[in-house]
Amino acid sequence: MDFYLINNAFPAQVMVGAGALARLEWDREAGKVLIITDRGLLHTENIAKITRLFPKADIYGELSGEPTSAMVDAALEFSRRSRYDLVIGLGGGSALDTAKVVAALHGSRETVAEVFGKDLLGPRRTRMGLIPTTAGTGSEATPNSIVKDSADGVKKAVISKELIPDWVVLDAELTLSLPAAITASTGMDALCHCVESALSVHANPFSLAYSYHGIKLLSENIEAAVADGADLEVRGAMLLGSFLGGLALTIAGTTAVHALSYPLGKRGVPHGVANGMLLPWILEYNLPACAERLMALAPYLQSVKPLESAADIVDLTFEYVHTLPVPQTLDEVGIEAECLPELAAEAMKQERLLANNPRPLTAVDALALYRKLLAKKSTDG
Known part of the structure; x- marks a missing residue:
């Protein structure tokens, strides 16, 4: 036991x-x-x-x-x-x-x-x-x-x-006055909290209860909140999902998404924007170590396509970033390629967060992940 x-x-x-x-x-x-x-x-x-x-x-x-x-x-x-x-x-x-x-x-x-x-x-x-x-x-x-x-x-x-x-x-x-772009980036931040805490090595049945229901509320409502900011029911679901994400991360902690986002925040990238653009790439990196735990999220994620594998869930997160009004690349937020080694070195100092990640991550891995953020990934097909 x-x-x-x-x-x-x-x-x-x-x-x-x-x-x-x-x-x-x-x-x-x-x-x-x-x-x-x-x-x-x-x-x-x-x-x-x-x-x-x-x-x-x-x-x-x-x-x-x-x-x-x-x-x-x-x-x-x-x-x-x-x-x-x-x-x-x-x-x-x-x-x-x-x-x-x-x-x-x-x-x-x-x-x-x-x-x-x-x-x-x-x-x-x-x-x-x-x-x-x-x-x-x-x-x-x-x-x-x-x-x-x-x-x-x-x-x-x-x-x-x-x-x-x-x-x-x-x-x-x-929350009714929030512009669509801020609704999207803050919503992605909340989704990161729920997903990261669900995959954290310190997740347990209590944190997962918060994570899963938070994912359900956020996944079902984030696109609607961006499209129609006046919908009180949708706004309320987003607010509660965000709160549940906070409860989940209190128990289980966040992971490499937050570790790699902090160096971007140091350079003026809004926290939700940084987390949102990093989430799908980190999930793709973590996939070999947590495919079963990723699949456990499928019942709580809204998708027009069947989620038949953990890779489908990773693709869904790429789709969120692709369709929501949030930046997708480092170029869009003013981060140039020359800065990437420094970003990777700074990310490795976030030992508290990296210790929660389901797959060990080195400075070489962090650098490779930042490089992937230089160009958009197509979600077609």
């Missing part, structure tokens, strides 16, 4: 449904509230909705792009000017990851760089609520915050149970 350890880190309270934010009752009487969001949301209806619930809250909206340690430390400094009882993160993964660190370090003088790593945070004394406005990162479900170190440009993780929020609101209405 297999032996496995379940680390079931789950937010204490989760509210799911269109219009859920308007029903929020948790922490309504909290003393002093800080809302952390990004510049793109500052003057939107989403901010208006949360400030109607917390009219006296302070708002920090200086975030732009994926978070750097300098950006997170600036948010921390802002938070330390007052004593907050509740920190709310509203936005995509950047706002949520920043809010998690701010809530955890609010009562200390530490910088985020001092807590890069696992279990380096002390007990969190500030309550935390997270409200995603994209269906992608699943950050609201994980004990992780991913931050680019401003000192070296490398993405690093803060991992601690103290980053699990007290409550989460999954309200599809908050």
